[in-house]
Amino acid sequence: MKKLLLGDFAVARGAWEAGVKVAAAYPGTPSTEITEELARYDDVYSEWSPNEKVALEVGIGASIRGARTIVSMKHVGLNVACDPLFTASYTGVNGGLVVAVADDPSVFSSQNEQDTRLTAVSAQVPVLEPSDSREAKDFTKLAFELSEKYDTPVILRITTRVAHSQSLVELCDREEIPVKAYERNIAKYVMMPANARVKHVVVEERTAKLSEDSDNFAINRIEEGSKELGIICAGGVYQYVKEALPEASVLKLGTVWPLPYKLIEKFAKSVKRCIVAEELAPHLETQIKAHGIAVEGKNIFPRCGEFSAKLIREKVLGESVKVEPAAVPARPPVLCAGCPHRGVFYVLSKLKLNVLGDIGCYTLGAVPPLGSMDAVVCMGASIGMAVGFDKADPEAHKHSVAVIGDSTFIHSGITGLIDAVYNKAKVTVVILDNRTTGMTGHQNHPATGKTIKNEPTYELDLAEVCRAVGVSDVVTVDPGDLAATEKAVKAALANEGVSVVIAKKPCALLTKRLYKGFRVNEKCKKCKACLKLGCPAIVNGKEGITIDVSLCTECGLCQGVCKFGAIDGEVK
Amino acid sequence: MDILIVGVGGQGTLLASRVLGKYALDKGYDVKLSEVHGMAQRGGSVMTYVRIGEKISSPIIDEGGADLILAFEKLEALRYAHYLKEGGETLYSTQEIMPMPVVTGAAEYPQGIEAKLKGTGIDALSLALEAGNAKSANAVMLGALCKKMNFDREPFEAALLASIPQKTAEMNKKAFELGYAAV
DSSP, X not given: OEEEEEHHHHHHHHXXXXXXOEEEEOOXXXXXXXXXXXXXXXXXXXXXXXXXHHHHHHHHHHHHTTXXXXXXXXXXXXXXXXXXXXXXXXXXXXXXXXXXXXXXXTOXXXXXXXXXXXXXXXXXXXXXXXXXXXXXXXXHHHHHHHXXXXXXXXXXXXXXXXXXXXXXXXXXXXXXXXXXXXXXXXXXXXXXXXXXXXXXXXXXXHHHHHHHHHTTXXXXXXXXXXXXXXXXXXXXXXXXXXHHOTTEEEEEESEEESOOHHHHHHXXXXXXXXXXXXXXXXXXXXXXXXXXXXXXXXXXSOSSSOOOHHHHIIIIIOOOOOOOOOOOOOOOOOOOTTOTHHHHHHHHHHTTOEEEOOSSGGGGGGSTTTOOOSBOOSTTHHHHHHHHHHHHOTTGGGSEEEEEEHHHIIIIIHHHHHHHHHTTOOEEXXXXXXXXXXXXXXXXXXXXXXXXXXXXXXXXXXXXXHHHTTOOEEEEEOTTOHHHHHHHHHHHHXXXXXXXXXXXXXXXXXXXXXXXXXXXXXXXXXXXXXXXXXXXTEEEETTEEEEOTTTOOOOOHHHHHOSSOOEEOOOO | OEEEEEEETTSOHHHHHHHHHHHHHHTTOEEEEEOOOGGGGTTSEEEEEEEEEXXXXXXXOOTTOEEEEEESSHHHHHHTGGGEEEEEEEEEEOOOOOOHHHXXXXXXXXXXXXXXXXXXXXXXXXXXXXXXXXXXXXXXXXHHHHHHTTOOHHHHHHHHHTTSOGGGHHHHHHHHHHXXXXX
């Protein structure tokens, strides 16, 4: 049966068809839907782990114990999981272990544009890269086979455009792969120096063997065309090349590490002009050149941003079609109407505080008119950065806070909080507890009290966690109550120690009911106080201030800032 | 056929692309859709590509390559107008959603957009309210699209109804009908 599938869903389907038994992940755009989809299968154990490192450790354990396992994450999540990855490369596997990693060229929803292939080279882990949903499914299955055959974890690298595009996939049945027998094997799985030295040699040999064997892998293939022009490419870029240069010869690589050098050499010799087309880092190009094969690459192509058929025509053929986009106001993403973070950022903005931020929807607190953010770096960084502010400037604690979401706090904020208490920092931490992992599309986490399959489980109490690590000043407020939120933040700033304010209110998108929307009445003085909220539902148009009923979620925050009672509606 | 769907995050552009994809698949075509998830979805400008044909390679539509732009908001229709190919048209909702730079007074919502657009404007918000709720504006636009593109109404409407929660079926059917009749 043929089905239109999202790239992520195709990875999930491939894992399922390959008999996967265990799936673990922390949500991260554009990889989230892989594990969301796997959670729908009853014959696969799946979990949201607190972070990518734990997810991979669960995966390594399941693999050693003999189960085919998939662990999924975004590119920056792989940074968190690097520690186990680099050594899992040494231990190898028992049941096949596939690590699906999604890169984000053009930075649609990330904090950087790093290239997972470079990490894989360092970790000595082979990488497969599919170009559409059909290949995403097929390559996932192949990745399990290679993992077991070569005794290594295998990275399946996708990019946003492959992860979030839908194309046709032929569905197959599930292959029942039993959990393999397990025997203690200290030399293989216990990586202490004596064993690791031996294993490093094995890893080097494995990489060389894979490189040699991959010359004959069917997923590395030459599509003969014009002898004038040859393009070496992989992944989504292959599709752009086929569209832009239908006449060219193409070497389509399915393995992007290690590389099939004999095949590449043969291809390069067969064409007059040989170009490597790859997004982001010149990974293929560098490796190919280091092997003594002359190719072009980043001399014509950019290192930043995603490619397109148009870009390839432009850079390879010199064709340039100039189009003039209309000059119109930008429309950056904003906190949704009814977003519980808005109340907190309104207060932080009003108090003109320095805000050390974190990763989540609330990074949008940096956008005007709220504009309350000083630094955002990576998951969990806000609290550590606030400690750094305090240690560099003894006055900083009086005018700065760390803000971190509930899921992000559990991911890697707790250790920062322990540091703050242990090292006697003076910091205020606001946990923006919207009861979900919001940005990635509402996944459960340990403090929602529900598993990935919505089964009830132990509900982590964030206030108790804070108290347990030694924070005595912990208060919980409703961020919809601006006065209470302001009071709590001010009290925390006055405390000469570690304070935590938990701003607790569910994400506005979790409520699925239909709203009628609030209305502005004749008492409006057009003072524009409500516009400072940066609510997308409040419109300052020709007819004065109005509320867009298609967006309003009746949160009532605007009523809280209006001094004239000019907004009708009842908060339910 | 290359259709670009544009709008403001949260307006339901993903639903529209999925309905189109399902319809084209049922008709036996090759289809590729490309979507935007994550941060850009939060009230930002969003675009989804729908490519339908015998054999599709790239999932994205280049500037100057779209046969039709389906726009859920007027300013967004103008923002992406340069994606249209010669002779291409825009089917747009006349709804205006103020982007934050306009709300804060840093920019003005452009005037006279409709004169710059080649195609058909639909008052999707009013029709959606008539159907029962502002949220059904995407079903209004799909009804209009169905008529505009001469799609087979029955399977196209069925693709919509298969993609939405059952309890909103009546409202969406009505919205679809109103959109269909508006072209």
